[in-house]
Amino acid sequence: MYFFLFLLTVASIVGLQTWQTLFNNFAVEQAGINGYQMGVIQSVREIPGFLALLVIYVIRFIPEHKVGALSIIFLGVGVGLTGFMPTYYGLIFTTLVMSFGFHYYETVNQSLTLQYFTKQETPLVLSRFRSISAACSIVVGLIVMGMLKVFDYKTIYLIVGVFLTAGGVYCLFIDPTKKNMPVQRKNMFLRKKYWLYYVLTFLAGARRQIFVAFSVFLMVEKFGFSAFAIAVLFVVNNAVNYFLNPMIGKAINKFGERGVLSLEYVSLIGVFLAYAYVDNKWIIAAMYIIDHIFYNFSVAIRTFFQKIGDSEDIAPTMAVGFTINHIAAVVIPLTGGLLWMLNYRIPFVAGAVLAFVSLVFTQLIDREMKLSGQD
Numbered sequence: 001m002y003f004f005l006f007l008l009t010v011a012s013i014v015g016l017q018t019w020q021t022l023f024n025n026f027a028v029e030q031a032g033i034n035g036y037q038m039g040v041i042q043s044v045r046e047i048p049g050f051l052a053l054l055v056i057y058v059i060r061f062i063p064e065h066k067v068g069a070l071s072i073i074f075l076g077v078g079v080g081l082t083g084f085m086p087t088y089y090g091l092i093f094t095t096l097v098m099s100f101g102f103h104y105y106e107t108v109n110q111s112l113t114l115q116y117f118t119k120q121e122t123p124l125v126l127s128r129f130r131s132i133s134a135a136c137s138i139v140v141g142l143i144v145m146g147m148l149k150v151f152d153y154k155t156i157y158l159i160v161g162v163f164l165t166a167g168g169v170y171c172l173f174i175d176p177t178k179k180n181m182p183v184q185r186k187n188m189f190l191r192k193k194y195w196l197y198y199v200l201t202f203l204a205g206a207r208r209q210i211f212v213a214f215s216v217f218l219m220v221e222k223f224g225f226s227a228f229a230i231a232v233l234f235v236v237n238n239a240v241n242y243f244l245n246p247m248i249g250k251a252i253n254k255f256g257e258r259g260v261l262s263l264e265y266v267s268l269i270g271v272f273l274a275y276a277y278v279d280n281k282w283i284i285a286a287m288y289i290i291d292h293i294f295y296n297f298s299v300a301i302r303t304f305f306q307k308i309g310d311s312e313d314i315a316p317t318m319a320v321g322f323t324i325n326h327i328a329a330v331v332i333p334l335t336g337g338l339l340w341m342l343n344y345r346i347p348f349v350a351g352a353v354l355a356f357v358s359l360v361f362t363q364l365i366d367r368e369m370k371l372s373g374q375d
Contacts, residue, residue, distance in 0.1 A: 001112060003176065004065060004174055007170075008168075010136050012075060012105050012106070018156065021230060022227060024038075028221070031088060035341055037337070042212065042337075044099075045096070046099070047096065052104065052319050052326065053319045064112060065108070065177055067104060067108050068109060075164055078100070080161020082098070084157075103322065108318075114302065114305075115314050122306055124246075126303070127296070137237075193372060194309065194313075198321070200304075201301060201325045205327070206354050208295065209332045213336060215287075219281070219288070240292075249299075252300050257301070263294070265362060266355075272349070304368075307369060308368060336350070
């Protein structure tokens with residue numbers, strides 16, 4: 001299972017990193033996208049995440065690991081078509097297809113990881129995959145930088161899309177499952193004992209979407225970063241995260257979920273306020289890297305659930321959690337795009353407020369673990 005998830009994780013990062021590296025410049029230069037339209041596209045991008053709960057019903061007919069492989073195929077098709085549709089509505093369509101693939105893979109990836117690894121192993125595996133993703137992103141960033149010297153956007157998107165589709169087809173023929181695993185419930189439900197997991201997941205989704213939708217857009221529109229400069233930033237960012245990510249799992253095991261998440265939220269308050277009020281592009285670029293470092297701490301939300309949850313609840317709760325994560329994510333980029341047109345600082349101040357609210361709820365983690373008997 002580790003090898004299987006490794007292959008699909010690499011494929012998903014190749015697709016997402018290529019799409020993200022080029023998208024803002026492609027959208028501005030080729031499609032003439034403005035701030036409001038970018039907010040709409042980013043909202044559309046989160047619709048598949050909002051519909052992740054449908055995975056519960058899909059796995060009634062298709063095994064989880066095959067859903068993961070099929071998701072990568074969808075990701076490849078969406079990425080491959082992006083360059084052929086340089087219009088507002090074309091980008092909405094290709095973004096939707098790409099996003100279905102990425103979000104459905106992430107849903108089953110989280111589920112399979114929590115099912116197949118112990119409570120002590122899971123933080124290490126999750127942080128190791130983040131490190132692997134960072135290393136993969138470095139390679140992708142360097143390749144994209146080189147390809148920009150030779151190919152146009154359309155060709156780069158097509159090459160990567162074909163690669164991803166082929167990888168997904170290959171993984172369809174791999175069976176990494178064990179026969180003695182707990183049978184997962186295949187219906188949607190909410191349980192009172194998981195309320196704090198739901199709240200933290202919701203807030204994380206809302207806060208994260210402000211960053212995803214507008215941080216790079218800020219650098220491109222306000223500070224004039226080129227596609228090449230964005231690619232360089234991504235490489236530097238992932239190089240830093242490659243070395244730091246393995247430490248996160250160890251920190252969770254040593255200091256606990258409450259300590260790790262508290263550090264994340266305190267730091268993100270400062271990061272969002274810097275986005276809003278700092279006018280130096282180098283500081284903004286540094287904030288992007290710092291944001292990514294602390295974003296990786298969010299794996300502690302999932303390890304918190306693993307410690308309080310029942311083993312047969314993992315698959316349905318990950319699917320429901322993904323939907324909860326994307327409830328605000330569907331609305332916030334659109335709302336943020338409208339607020340951006342009034343004043344670009346407003347979405348980032350809202351991000352700081354959400355980080356503070358997350359910090360408050362995080363202080364209840366230890367209490368909930370005691371109530372579940374996991375202290």
